[in-house]
Amino acid sequence: MKSKRKRRWIIGICLGCALVLLGGITVYLFRNVRSNKTNPEESDLDHDYSQASEDTIQYQGNEYVYNQNLTNILFMGIDTKGEVVLKEAPGTAGQADAVMLLTLDEESRTAEILQISRDAMTDIDIYDVSGDYYTSIQAQLATQYAYGNGKQSSCWAMKKTTSRLLYDLPIDGYISLNIESIRILNDALGGVTLTVPEDYTDIDPAFEKGAVITLTGEQAERYVRYRDIEATGSNNERMERQNQYLLALFQAVKTKAGNAGNGYEVFYTLLEPYLTTDLSAEEINGLAKYHFDESKTEYVPGEVKQGEEYEEFYVDEGKLRELLMENFYKLKLS
Amino acid sequence: MQRKNKILFWFFAVLFISAVMFAIFYYQEQQGRANIYEKITDENRTGEQVPETPESEEPLQKEEPEPTGKPIEIPIDFEALQAEYPDIYAWIRIPDTNVDYPIVQSVRDQEYYLDHTIEGKEGLPGSIYTQNLNKKDFSDKNTVIYGHNMKDGTMFGGLHQYMDPSYMHAHPIIYIYTSKHIYQYQVFAAVTYDNRHILQSYDFNDDGQYQEYLDSLYGVRNLKSYIDTDVDVTTENRIITLSTCNGNSEQRFLVEAVLISEE
Numbered sequence A: 001m002k003s004k005r006k007r008r009w010i011i012g013i014c015l016g017c018a019l020v021l022l023g024g025i026t027v028y029l030f031r032n033v034r035s036n037k038t039n040p041e042e043s044d045l046d047h048d049y050s051q052a053s054e055d056t057i058q059y060q061g062n063e064y065v066y067n068q069n070l071t072n073i074l075f076m077g078i079d080t081k082g083e084v085v086l087k088e089a090p091g092t093a094g095q096a097d098a099v100m101l102l103t104l105d106e107e108s109r110t111a112e113i114l115q116i117s118r119d120a121m122t123d124i125d126i127y128d129v130s131g132d133y134y135t136s137i138q139a140q141l142a143t144q145y146a147y148g149n150g151k152q153s154s155c156w157a158m159k160k161t162t163s164r165l166l167y168d169l170p171i172d173g174y175i176s177l178n179i180e181s182i183r184i185l186n187d188a189l190g191g192v193t194l195t196v197p198e199d200y201t202d203i204d205p206a207f208e209k210g211a212v213i214t215l216t217g218e219q220a221e222r223y224v225r226y227r228d229i230e231a232t233g234s235n236n237e238r239m240e241r242q243n244q245y246l247l248a249l250f251q252a253v254k255t256k257a258g259n260a261g262n263g264y265e266v267f268y269t270l271l272e273p274y275l276t277t278d279l280s281a282e283e284i285n286g287l288a289k290y291h292f293d294e295s296k297t298e299y300v301p302g303e304v305k306q307g308e309e310y311e312e313f314y315v316d317e318g319k320l321r322e323l324l325m326e327n328f329y330k331l332k333l334s
Numbered sequence B: 001m002q003r004k005n006k007i008l009f010w011f012f013a014v015l016f017i018s019a020v021m022f023a024i025f026y027y028q029e030q031q032g033r034a035n036i037y038e039k040i041t042d043e044n045r046t047g048e049q050v051p052e053t054p055e056s057e058e059p060l061q062k063e064e065p066e067p068t069g070k071p072i073e074i075p076i077d078f079e080a081l082q083a084e085y086p087d088i089y090a091w092i093r094i095p096d097t098n099v100d101y102p103i104v105q106s107v108r109d110q111e112y113y114l115d116h117t118i119e120g121k122e123g124l125p126g127s128i129y130t131q132n133l134n135k136k137d138f139s140d141k142n143t144v145i146y147g148h149n150m151k152d153g154t155m156f157g158g159l160h161q162y163m164d165p166s167y168m169h170a171h172p173i174i175y176i177y178t179s180k181h182i183y184q185y186q187v188f189a190a191v192t193y194d195n196r197h198i199l200q201s202y203d204f205n206d207d208g209q210y211q212e213y214l215d216s217l218y219g220v221r222n223l224k225s226y227i228d229t230d231v232d233v234t235t236e237n238r239i240i241t242l243s244t245c246n247g248n249s250e251q252r253f254l255v256e257a258v259l260i261s262e263e
Helices: A002-034 A143-144 A152-165 A182-189 A217-223 A234-256 A263-274 A281-289 A319-326 B002-043 B077-086 B158-165 B165-170 B207-219
Strands: A057-059 A062-068 A071-080 A084-086 A089-091 A095-105 A108-114 A121-127 A133-139 A173-178 A191-196 A213-214 A275-277 A303-306 A310-313 A329-331 B087-094 B100-105 B129-131 B142-144 B173-175 B181-192 B239-245 B251-262
Touching: A002 B002, A057 A319, A057 B158, A084 A143, A095 A143, A095 A234, A095 A281, A108 A213, A121 A143, A121 A152, A121 A310, A133 A143, A133 A329, A143 A152, A152 A173, A152 A275, A152 B129, A182 A217, A182 A234, A182 A263, A182 A329, A191 A234, A213 A217, A217 A234, A234 A263, A234 A310, A263 A275, A263 A281, A319 A329, A319 B142, A329 B239, B002 B100, B077 B087, B077 B129, B158 B165, B158 B239, B158 B251, B165 B239, B173 B239, B173 B251, B181 B207
Parallel strands: A071 A173, B100 B129, B142 B239
Antiparallel strands: A057 A062, A062 A329, A071 A095, A084 A089, A095 A108, A121 A133, A173 A275, A191 A213, A303 A310, B087 B100, B087 B173, B129 B142, B173 B181, B181 B251, B239 B251
């Protein structure tokens, strides 16, 4: 019995020694590993000590993080007429005449639209005919589409450029629709009904203020396409019409097919030649789950100036930041 | 079976205790090293008033820096500091922030002060330092000052707040003191940048390359960066770059300020 107790003591002391030794070795190793650095730019010494994690944004004295409930889809209405030439590099794929970001909130099942002026001046990446990056130049956002194959690569370039314009906002997918398809889709739905908000009789005599009309395909195209190139700021007015029409269209699609959850299948064959998207059929049908709130449509803030040749829209950076923080980021919970 | 459990128990017990010991040791060591800054900052604060920072939203008038003849009062006791820590050659102060530290430069080892305090103690928080690629009189077009991004907001840990426009407007002026001069800089950019070594990547004596660097700053567009475009900066100006870690090894967080007065 006695020897057993003694043995325990010895084991205890041995363990104690081992413990101290181990602790010492650990400290020694850590310190040596820590001092193994090269230059301050590459030093990883202080990573454990970094105060703000990479995704924290400081704004107005608070910390914000991106709202992970959101999915952003870039919607583009493409006009293929005409060629773009920037810096002597021709872009032939057409232009994105309507650019908007659909933001889906998974939690509230609502969707909002952020309208972006096609004339927003930003860095446009120019690619040569073989698709290699050539240079960047300040030009209208719409022209970015021209520097691609008119399908995936044009959309990809638009997505990249729009994300940059919106301060690196994550964009999860894109849908591009040739504006010519409006006529076809509109007719297939048996017309889209809306209330004319302003006097647009110079576009079509039927577009009187307050009139509730079911647009024919031809009228629909004019409604979203018409722009008085003589009047400064005419694109702003057109964006409002595009926004209104698109929401009415979406509602009509939903009524016709969405409730069965197969809108994509119903319209695919019709739209196939005009549609480019990286969304799956399932994701497109999923859009029907969301309620689009027209009153919440936002416009990227800024002002129109007459450029040498075309109108130019200059973004108000301070207000844009504010809008982005408000709509896409939320206070970080500490 | 029981014996095996016992061995396992002791194994984890030893592991646990050594981890706790290490944590305590590490924390104490860390505290000990950080204390030096509190001490000397306090010593250099006595009886000294931080100059008022202009509160106007207007960009400050940039004057061509010209040394004046009248004697100036340097609020830092460099003689006493240098007697003890010979590598201290300047002091950086940003009013109403934690930044109030001596600047050191080592002649021997470019990276010595990355992980040594001014007392020469190894480890965090290190020092606020420059490399000897920069002259010590702030006459270079760009002087790059390094400091750790400490979690508690000390050293350069508070600089990330400059991505907030309202913070930049509230803390626009950086003071640099040397034994003979007072330099005032106005902050114009806070940028999440790549990890290139700035002074080795750009030759700031070459206006073309200097401009390229400025363009690269102005080209950054994300919410973790803010550039005050009301402040004009050209290759005629002298700037300082405060460089700190960004929580990953690919990026650095830079605060850029331009010289607006020199006495």
